[in-house]
Amino acid sequence: MSVENLMLLFIFSFMISSPFSHATPVMVSASDLNSLPKSIIQTTPIKFVGPSTVELDLNDEEITLLAQHFHKLKGRCGGFVTGASVNETHKSFSSATIPSELKRQPEVLNLIPQVEESRMSDTIKWFSSYPTRFYLTDEGKQAMEDLAKKWRDLTKDLPNAEVTLFQHKDWAQPTVVLKIKGLSPEEIILGGHGDSINTDTNDIHAPAPGADDNASGISVLTEIIRVLAKNKYQPKSTLTFMAYSAEEVGLRGSMDVSAYYLDQGIPVKGVLQFDGTNFKGSQELGMILVEDLTSPSLNNLMEKLINTYLKLPWAYDRCGYACSDHYSWTFRGFASTFPFESRLNEENSHIHTPGDLFSVSGNNAHHAVPFARLGLAYALEMDQ
Numbered sequence: 001m002s003v004e005n006l007m008l009l010f011i012f013s014f015m016i017s018s019p020f021s022h023a024t025p026v027m028v029s030a031s032d033l034n035s036l037p038k039s040i041i042q043t044t045p046i047k048f049v050g051p052s053t054v055e056l057d058l059n060d061e062e063i064t065l066l067a068q069h070f071h072k073l074k075g076r077c078g079g080f081v082t083g084a085s086v087n088e089t090h091k092s093f094s095s096a097t098i099p100s101e102l103k104r105q106p107e108v109l110n111l112i113p114q115v116e117e118s119r120m121s122d123t124i125k126w127f128s129s130y131p132t133r134f135y136l137t138d139e140g141k142q143a144m145e146d147l148a149k150k151w152r153d154l155t156k157d158l159p160n161a162e163v164t165l166f167q168h169k170d171w172a173q174p175t176v177v178l179k180i181k182g183l184s185p186e187e188i189i190l191g192g193h194g195d196s197i198n199t200d201t202n203d204i205h206a207p208a209p210g211a212d213d214n215a216s217g218i219s220v221l222t223e224i225i226r227v228l229a230k231n232k233y234q235p236k237s238t239l240t241f242m243a244y245s246a247e248e249v250g251l252r253g254s255m256d257v258s259a260y261y262l263d264q265g266i267p268v269k270g271v272l273q274f275d276g277t278n279f280k281g282s283q284e285l286g287m288i289l290v291e292d293l294t295s296p297s298l299n300n301l302m303e304k305l306i307n308t309y310l311k312l313p314w315a316y317d318r319c320g321y322a323c324s325d326h327y328s329w330t331f332r333g334f335a336s337t338f339p340f341e342s343r344l345n346e347e348n349s350h351i352h353t354p355g356d357l358f359s360v361s362g363n364n365a366h367h368a369v370p371f372a373r374l375g376l377a378y379a380l381e382m383d384q
């Protein structure tokens with residue numbers, strides 16, 4: 001479709017749209033516009049917000065439809081970004097410098113052998129046992145509240161730890177936030193999404209176990225928290241863990257949270273994303289680093305951490321689009337990084353279906369263990 005046709009479509013859409021029936025700005029790549037479901041592009045105004053980006057205003061039902069569409073088209077998470085107008089974003093934001101050398105080797109080497117695979121297995125089994133964690137369901141809300149309780153129990157003996165629920169304006173499933181406060185307000189963030197989705201159907205109550213996507217990432221965060229708490233770790237900066245709501249419907253939870261951080265001027269040293277950690281899709285590789293839409297200097301540090309502390313084969317790969325919550329932070333001008341379980345074209349084909357079960361990974365969390373070790377190394381080495 002040519003630009004002229006798109007302009008006509010824009011004018012036509014604007015004429016027939018109802019300004020009151022759509023609420024949330026959603027950005028998609030202009031190259032995807034031609035293939036979007038007609039029911040969406042015929043009823044919403046379309047704004048060009050950059051040479052390759054288009055903004056739509058959609059309601060919750062249309063956002064769910066868009067998530068299904070992108071899953072079928074690309075077979076992966078996301079494909080679009082929800083919850084912010086481009087005008088509000090891309091402000092330059094200078095964060096503290098990212099360490100260029102590793103200085104905490106004895107402490108890291110003490111902590112990383114304490115990661116236990118069986119505990120990570122237990123967390124994946126538990127978190128994927130909710131019938132669904134879709135962001136609009138009661139079970140999805142309950143799962144996040146139960147996770148908050150688990151993180152609170154794990155850190156009950158750390159006096160400077162606090163778990164809160166970040167409430168989102170437009171839906172009930174909260175984002176879970178644990179802060180282990182340091183002397184400095186600067187935050188070192190580790191996160192992953194807690195919600196799940198079944199894109200086979202429109203039924204929001206359909207089974208969506210999300211064992212790999214992303215109970216596996218939640219198990220990584222939970223194990224890092226357990227090891228730090230057991231060792232009574234006192235950070236210098238503030239160490240923040242987040243289980244985001246509503247990633248599967250256009251990164252809505254993390255877009256809200258990152259907007260809040262930008263708005264409040266909270267200084268952030270870096271953001272590490274775990275989304276998909278337990279499926280060994282690339283047989284010769286233990287880990288992938290997502291190269292695009294992430295921070296080169298933070299990725300440099302990650303290279304050093306992997307080579308020094310994990311000593312496993314890894315490679316860079318590219319998502320090619322806003323494929324997980326790291327993008328929300330990148331979008332706001334913060335430094336983010338995203339280690340992933342496999343090459344993107346070899347990823348788990350069961351995600352977003354009722355078949356995203358722990359059994360797909362052989363009922364063990366072996367592949368996810370190095371991600372927890374990496375998160376511990378990141379937490380300490382960023383905290384020099």
Ligand SMILES: [Zn+2]
Pocket residue numbers: 077193213214247275276324
């Ligand atoms: Zn995911």
